[in-house]
Amino acid sequence: MKRILLLGAGAQGSTVAKRMNEEKNVSEIICADYDEKSVQELEKSLSKARALKLDATKVKNIVEAAQGVDLIVNALPIKFGFKVLDAALEAKTHYQDFAAADDGVTEWVSGIKEMLTTRSDQFAAIGKSALISTGSAPGLANVIARHSVEPLDSCDAIKIFVYEGVLAKRFLPFWWSPEVAYADMNDNAYIYEDGKILETKSFSRPVWIKFKGFNEEIRMVEHAHDEPVTMGLMADKYLKGVKHVWFKYGGYGIEFAEPLYRMGLLSDKAIEVNGMKIIPRDVALKLTPPAPKYESEIKEILDEGLESDTGAFIVRVEGVKDGKKIQIDNYVNAPGCVEAFEKSGLTGETYLTGQCGSLFTKMFVNDKIYQTGLFPPEVLDAGQRKYYLDAAAELNITVDQHIG
Numbered sequence: 042m043k044r045i046l047l048l049g050a051g052a053q054g055s056t057v058a059k060r061m062n063e064e065k066n067v068s069e070i071i072c073a074d075y076d077e078k079s080v081q082e083l084e085k086s087l088s089k090a091r092a093l094k095l096d097a098t099k100v101k102n103i104v105e106a107a108q109g110v111d112l113i114v115n116a117l118p119i120k121f122g123f124k125v126l127d128a129a130l131e132a133k134t135h136y137q138d139f140a141a142a143d144d145g146v147t148e149w150v151s152g153i154k155e156m157l158t159t160r161s162d163q164f165a166a167i168g169k170s171a172l173i174s175t176g177s178a179p180g181l182a183n184v185i186a187r188h189s190v191e192p193l194d195s196c197d198a199i200k201i202f203v204y205e206g207v208l209a210k211r212f213l214p215f216w217w218s219p220e221v222a223y224a225d226m227n228d229n230a231y232i233y234e235d236g237k238i239l240e241t242k243s244f245s246r247p248v249w250i251k252f253k254g255f256n257e258e259i260r261m262v263e264h265a266h267d268e269p270v271t272m273g274l275m276a277d278k279y280l281k282g283v284k285h286v287w288f289k290y291g292g293y294g295i296e297f298a299e300p301l302y303r304m305g306l307l308s309d310k311a312i313e314v315n316g317m318k319i320i321p322r323d324v325a326l327k328l329t330p331p332a333p334k335y336e337s338e339i340k341e342i343l344d345e346g347l348e349s350d351t352g353a354f355i356v357r358v359e360g361v362k363d364g365k366k367i368q369i370d371n372y373v374n375a376p377g378c379v380e381a382f383e384k385s386g387l388t389g390e391t392y393l394t395g396q397c398g399s400l401f402t403k404m405f406v407n408d409k410i411y412q413t414g415l416f417p418p419e420v421l422d423a424g425q426r427k428y429y430l431d432a433a434a435e436l437n438i439t440v441d442q443h444i445g
Contacts, residue, residue: 042068043111043406046134048097048125050079052217052334053139053176054116056387056395057402062087066406073097073106082335097121103128110134112405116398118221119143126156126415129171130163135405136171136415139398140179141267150231150238153270161415171415175401176394178203178288178354179267181373181433183418185356185440186272187279188426189369193360196281200359201268202250204259205292206351207378207389209342212330214297216378216390219329223322226298227307230263233273233286244299248289252353253372253443259353261289262299271417279419281360292352301325336386343382350377352389370443384437393438400432 043066047054050072061067070087072080073095080092096102097117103125107113115125115138122142129136141153156173164171174180182201190196207216215222229240241263249258266288276283301307306325311318333339354373361367373393376384381392401418404410409428412420421429430440 042066044069044071044109045402045406046071046073046103046107046110046113047116048073048095048103048113048121049116050074050076050083051116052332052388052391053395053398054114055079055083056391057114057116057399058083058087058090059385060396060399061402061406062089064403064406071106071110079334097124100124100128100131104131107132107134112137112402114398114402115139118218123152126160126171129169130160130167133167133169135169135410136164137175137398137401137405138173139176139394141173141271141417149228150270153267154274156415157271157274165414168413170405170410170413172401172405172410172418173415174267174271174417175398177373177397179271180394180401180418181397181438182268182354182356183272184421184426184429185371185373186268186358187419187421188423188430189356189358189371189442190281190283190360191423193281193358193362193367194364196283196358196360198285198287198357198359199268199272199280199283200285200287200289200355200357201266202252202261202289202291202353202355202357204250204252204261204290204351204353205294205390206349206353208293208348210345210348211342213333213342214329215294216332216388217394218332219326222294222298223301223307223325223329224309225265226295226302227309227322228265230265230288231269232263233269233276233283235284236276238270238273244295244302246289250289250291250355252355255351255353259291261291262295264288264290264295266290267417272419275417275419283360293349332390333388339382339386339388343379347378350379350389352377354393368445370445372441372443374437374439374441376437396436396438397433400429400436403432404429
């Protein structure tokens with residue numbers, strides 16, 4: 042029987058808790074967050090959950106909470122990542138997160154390289170696994186990419202396109218954390234080109250994509266994401282020498298945030314206004330409503346009605362098979378916002394990302410993760426990928442493949 046320390050009781054973390062409460066191999070889920078209300082709600086509603094108020098800014102606090110657990114699931118903002126990694130090593134336990142860590146000091150790509158070398162060796166030395174970047178994108182996207190690349194003789198490109206078209210009648214720009222959204226959208230993005238990881242500007246290099254089922258092409262732009270970095274670093278060993286990896290994002294959140302970015306309102310650098318120092322992003326966050334978190338909040342928004350409830354998610358793989366060029370489009374199907382709420386009391390965004398993350402946790406608690414060290418999902422082998430995709434299908438998260 043497995044004991045889990047779940048750090049962060051937000052949308053993603055609470056979804057993992059709910060799914061793990063159903064797993065027969067789980068005996069206890071320690072739900073830890075600085076927000077007492079969040080963890081107490083989980084403790085009340087889940088038989089295996091135990092609430093713990095925790096200050097995760099101190100490694101020793103995490104280590105104390107992790108005594109005797111088998112796995113730490115890190116659903117906190119990425120700035121906590123290295124602290125939680127250090128705590129997992131000290132507590133000698135397995136580790137999982139939703140996105141690669143960032144300590145705010147080390148350059149991000151250098152930080153991921155350090156994780157995949159030094160930290161990986163440290164986890165391997167204690168016989169433990171640290172699986173990073175395990176939501177939908179990154180996470181599911183990485184599994185699909187490796188699965189599609191595997192039959193090819195060589196891979197030229199992996200291009201990931203995510204469009205979010207859910208629009209409420211009330212002012213609600215994001216269905217995920219505005220704090221994370223603004224930070225990601227202000228940061229430079231990355232692409233992998235001809236063996237090199239290169240920086241690009243957020244909202245740059247637009248492309249217009251015609252998604253299946255849409256009448257019009259959708260504008261997709263650069264957005265900071267893990268996949269070009271981890272896939273680039275894993276290109277030769279796991280991805281048939283892929284030469285180009287992109288992540289492009291589009292939708293109402295992008296349309297809303299791009300003018301703010303152009304104005305400098307997403308910056309975290311202080312400016313002077315009427316003799317006072319202010320941080321522009323703080324102003325934007327103060328005026329941006331948080332993403333709905335509790336079931337009653339979501340219901341209220343859906344009862345008002347949605348202007349739009351659409352989305353699209355493609356993992357496109359381009360390569361060569363038997364001397365012929367081939368393009369494989371993998372369309373991810375998942376419940377929309379209304380259907381997701383009817384099924385589980387979650388938004389569509391939370392359903393896809395949280396459920397996909399929980400399936401990696403399911404693999405841990407059912408002893409399906411055997412590799413030691415630190416690694417992203419594209420490292421998982423054929424049997425592990427099949428287990429994951431089969432489990433996803435049981436949650437109505439499926440993949441339609443079109444080969445051309």
